[in-house]
Amino acid sequence: MFQPSMQNIYRYFIISLLITVAVNFSAAQNKTAGSDKSSEVKWWNGFLVKMDVVSPVVTGFSDSEHFGMEGSVQFNLKRKIFPVYEIGFGGADKLSSNAIRFNTNGVFQRIGVDFGLLKQSNDKELINNMLTGGVRLGWSNFSYDLTNLSLSDDYWGGSQTLNFEGRSTTKTWYEIVVGIQVQVYKNLYMGWNIRNRHFFKEDTSGNIVPWYIPGYGKSGSSNTGFNYTIGYHF
Amino acid sequence: MKRESGNNDYFNFKNLFNILKNFLHNNFIKSTVFIWITAVFFFSTSCIVSDEVCRKEKNSRLKVGFYTAILNSSTGNYTLSTLSIDSLTVNGVDSLGNIMDSVLYNNSKNLSSIKLPLNKFSNESKFIIRFNDSIQDTLTVFHTNYDQYLSFECGIIRNHLIDTVLITNHFVDSVKIQEHNVSTIDAEHLQIFHN
Known part of the structure; x- marks a missing residue:
């Protein structure tokens, strides 16, 4: 039986996104073969420094269960290709229902590229508004504590509490990003994006793993994130 | 087309x-x-979609099956068949040799396999198995223990690896280790034979 789980919804979302990108590229190729008008756009169109608004807001709502800050630099090449570098700080402090405590914080980085998905507008009002889709490669080297794990033997008797402190690890993942960016006033931009994150390598089951990963979020084979950015163009 | x-x-x-x-x-x-x-x-x-409750199996138990070998007179070969014990009583025995207060199986009828808890804080678990309310055997399992992390919601559990198994021969003829790893995965670990 087909069950419309969240994972399925995301899958269709990504597939439709990929089709969108593919069709757009094929359309663009047809055009360049016909005329050379689009080559008038210059390569360097400055860069955008952006701050994420969502992570501090989520920090407030989650009662500091998890917290974060992030910013990014986005380069504008030909108004079509946007290489991005993102850097941030994130962490979590969480108590499970059976009193296990997880604590982490660390710096994360992501590099990637966005592509403009809409046809270039000649309208001066709309030229800096865009719909983008792209990918990111993210990594974070961080240390975490997992404490107060209890073990007890109901039949033979005895109990023990285990603490794992200062375990350091490096995680890498990729993200599929789709977003919108609008020029609000002169050099001021606003935008948002949704991102679907996946690990390159799954954790070996049975080993101690972090519950939360800076820059990735709650540990799991896939994860959805959301950013709302305010940017300034240089 | x-x-x-x-x-x-x-x-x-x-x-x-x-x-x-x-x-x-x-x-x-x-x-x-x-x-x-x-x-x-x-x-x-x-x-x-935030799941905070543990829904995983957290008990790792030693599963013991009872078997008998039947001689096929025409071919001369033995074939294995499961043995259903009419009545079974099982108790744990602690390291000092005292019988544990709580009974694992109390006069249970028609069982062909039993599940026993191994000691999480010792490398030796000893059980007294009483067959049909008359004959009893002592089963001693030597094992090493290792930890398995399930998840943040479920925490950690302790599994076992069987090293050696000893059994007295009053009712039982022999014992065989079928699977060394005792975890939450359902498997038969020991086979006890009676002819």
Whole structure:
């Protein structure tokens, strides 16, 4: 039986996104073969420094269960290709229902590229508004504590509490990003994006793993994130 | 035939896409609002799916099966068949040799296999098995213990690896280790034979 789980919804979302990108590229190729008008756009169109608004807001709502800050630099090449570098700080402090405590914080980085998905507008009002889709490669080297794990033997008797402190690890993942960016006033931009994150390598089951990963979020084979950015163009 | 219709579909799809693209282009603010709403929807639903309760099996038990070998007189070979014990009583014995207060199986009827808890804080677990309320044997399992992390919600459990098994021979003829790893995976670890 087909069950419309969240994972399925995301899958269709990504597939439709990929089709969108593919069709757009094929359309663009047809055009360049016909005329050379689009080559008038210059390569360097400055860069955008952006701050994420969502992570501090989520920090407030989650009662500091998890917290974060992030910013990014986005380069504008030909108004079509946007290489991005993102850097941030994130962490979590969480108590499970059976009193296990997880604590982490660390710096994360992501590099990637966005592509403009809409046809270039000649309208001066709309030229800096865009719909983008792209990918990111993210990594974070961080240390975490997992404490107060209890073990007890109901039949033979005895109990023990285990603490794992200062375990350091490096995680890498990729993200599929789709977003919108609008020029609000002169050099001021606003935008948002949704991102679907996946690990390159799954954790070996049975080993101690972090519950939360800076820059990735709650540990799991896939994860959805959301950013709302305010940017300034240089 | 099929390929042609596929091509047509592709062009229709492309037209549809172009219409959508033009719409997005001409109604940027409207579509922004629309995509905003879908984004908020996605975001809110992803928040609801937070599982905080452990739904995994947390007990790792030693499973022991009872067998008998039947001689096939025509071929001369032995065939293995499960043995159902009429009545079974099982008790743990602690390291000092005292019988544990709580009984694991108390006069249980018609069992062909039993599940026993191994000691999580010792490398030796000893059981007294009383067959049919008359004959009893002592089963001693030597094992090493290792920890398995399940999840943040479930925590950690302790599993076992069987080293050696000893058993007295009053009712039982022999014992065989079938699977060394005692974890939450359901498997038969020991086979006890009676002729």
